[in-house]
Amino acid sequence: MKSSTQPASQICSICHASILPSYYFCPNCGNKVNTPPLSTSITTQIGIYAFSIILPMIGFILVTKWPGVQYFKSKDEKTKKIGIIAWSLLILSTLITIWLAYIWTLDTIQSVSQSINTDMGF
Numbered sequence: 502m503k504s505s506t507q508p509a510s511q512i513c514s515i516c517h518a519s520i521l522p523s524y525y526f527c528p529n530c531g532n533k534v535n536t537p538p539l540s541t542s543i544t545t546q547i548g549i550y551a552f553s554i555i556l557p558m559i560g561f562i563l564v565t566k567w568p569g570v571q572y573f574k575s576k577d578e579k580t581k582k583i584g585i586i587a588w589s590l591l592i593l594s595t596l597i598t599i600w601l602a603y604i605w606t607l608d609t610i611q612s613v614s615q616s617i618n619t620d621m622g623f
């Protein structure tokens with residue numbers, strides 16, 4: 502659906518100068534006339550992908566270099582208890598991180614698709 506408020510030829514809403522459709526800013530007054538939807542979504546996508554690639558790697562590095570593993574493997578009961586507590590905290594913080602990443606990703610996808618819809622006049 503094409504919105505009736507969207508002009509067929511671009512005219513700056515501030516100074517009414519004619520603007521090429523490829524322009525993002527009015528050359529006359531600097532008013533923002535077009536938001537670049539593709540670059541925004543690609544940046545956001547790269548952010549999401551990078552995040553989902555880097556996050557498990559950070560987790561892996563942390564676990565392999567983590568002293569909690571040695572504590573957990575210890576035969577001494579007090580030391581092992583520290584390891585168990587450390588493990589519980591690690592699992593808990595991992596779950597919270599995954600949950601926050603999930604909410605953040607959903608929120609970002611929603612706002613990106615919303616901005617694309619607005620730009621295309623749907």
Ligand SMILES: [Zn+2]
Pocket residue numbers: 513514515516517518527528529530531532
């Ligand atoms: Zn202008």
